[in-house]
Amino acid sequence: MRPSRLLLFLLPLALAACKRPEPPAAEPVRLVRTSIAQPQQVGAELRLPGELRPRVEVVHAFRIGGKIAQRLVSVGDRVDAGQPLARLDSSDTAPALAGAQAALSAARTDARLAQGELNRQQELHGRGYLSQAGLERFLAGRDSAQARVEAAQAQLRQAQNAVSYELLRAxxxxxxxxxxxxxxxxxAAGQPVLRIARAGEIEARVDVPERDLATARGAARWQVRVPAAGDLVLNARVRELSPVADxxxxxxxxxxxxxxxxSGLALGMSAVAASVREGEGRVFVLPVSALHTLDGQPRVWLVDPAxxxxxxVPVTTxxxxxxxxxxxxxxxxxxxxxxxxxxxxVAGQKVRLPAARAAQ
Known part of the structure; x- marks a missing residue:
């Protein structure tokens, strides 16, 4: 072979040997779903579905009947004590108030006339022109007129109350x-208009089947899991168990x-209540998908938030x-x-969380 041809053959090999090896490609940022590890009490005897409800739900109604002129709040609105909720049409109460005011004015006029007549008759009685029995009749007339004033005042207060009852407050x-x-x-008076769930007081409402009633009554403790809140688990105690079936x-x-x-819970969220036996250990309960095995040792992946x-990390199941x-x-x-x-x-790989979880 000629030297020139040999040189052309060896030159590409030499250039290839001088090229640096390419660095390995960086691992992509993976989207993962996570759960916050929280110890739980195992040994559940009974699991029941339920929902989060307010401990106190007050039914608000007008104290008088009438036509609703305006509703000032909607479902989900937060209200303060004393805040107006709804208003009745005043066309029914306004005439009653005006009539009560007029009746009081007339009663006061009659009382003034009765008092003036009594004063004149007392003067005549002092001169001997009027008997004691006649004077007592005028005294009774004066007292009756005063009583009518008091009755008119009471009717006016009642009419004023009716006007104040037109506004429904929290x-x-x-x-x-x-x-x-x-x-x-x-x-009508007393007919439900709005229901207000009192703030800050949330509890779990569950329905116990007939066959599980004895188990529910004998449970030592309860735990409530809320899936929508990141599988949050809270201890709970029975506040009320109805003795009568629905x-x-x-x-x-x-x-x-x-x-x-x-604080992170909302009314209406689904919940799972579990009764717990005393004496059982506390464990971390995770989905099976979180577990993998390396060299025969169960392991899980932990996310460093920083x-x-x-x-x-290796774990014991x-x-x-x-x-x-x-x-x-x-x-x-x-x-x-x-x-x-x-x-x-892979170890050290960057991950990202769904937006809702990343904010937690």
Whole structure:
């Protein structure tokens, strides 16, 4: 082979050997779903679905009947104590008030005339021109006129109260939970118009089936899980268990008082109440999808909130319960655990959370 041809053959190989190897491609930022690890009490004997309800829901109604002229609030509005809620048409109460004022004026006029006549008759009685019996008749007339003044004053106060009752006000601060009457509707005295859920007092309402009534009564403690609040779990105690079954559903309404921070909860959220036996251990309950195995050791991915990167930690499990796994060691309360997308991650990889979870 000629030297020139050999040189042309070796030149590409030499250039290829001088090229630096390309760095490995950076791992993409993965979208993952996470859950905050919170210890839970295991050993649930009974699980019942329910919803979050206000502890006190006050039905607001007008104290007089009439036509609703204006509704000033809507469902979901927050109201303060004394805030106007609705107003009645004043066409019914205004004539009654005017009539009571006129009746009081007439009664006072009659009382003044009766007092003047009594004064004259007392003067005649002093001169001996009027008997004692005649004087007593004028005294009775004066007293009767004064009584009519007092009756007219009472009727006026009643008419003024009726005018003040035209405006429906909130009895306490809270949230408008329901509207039962609209503007233009004629309502009777005491007919529900609005329902106000008192602020800051949330509890769980569950319905206990007949077959589970004995178990519910004998439960030592309860826990309530709220899926919409990041699977938040709160301890609870029974505030009320009705002794009478609902005639339609044949279940027994039960109210559970939530213990802990309920500021992030909203009325109407779904909840799951679980009775708890005493003496059971506290574990972390996570979806099975959060778990993966490396070298025969169960592990989970944790998200570092500062750097938005993941790292895997070994954990000790205590068995499965349906689609969840019980973890007894390796996690701490407040750890953010990846529960979806774990099979695509590598150590140190950056991740991002859905917008709703990232704000938590």
């Amino acid at each position: 009895s306490a601060a809270g949230v408008v939970a329901a509207v039962d009457a609209e503007a233009g509707q004629v309502v 005639p339609a559903s044949r279940t027994y309404p039960m109210r559970l008082e939530l213990q802990g921070d309920t 750097s938005s990167t993941v790292r895997q 205590a068995g499965l319960d349906g689609d969840t796994v019980h973890i007894v060691d390796g996690l701490a309360p407040g750890d953010r655990v990846v529960v979806a997308g774990a099979n695509l991650l």
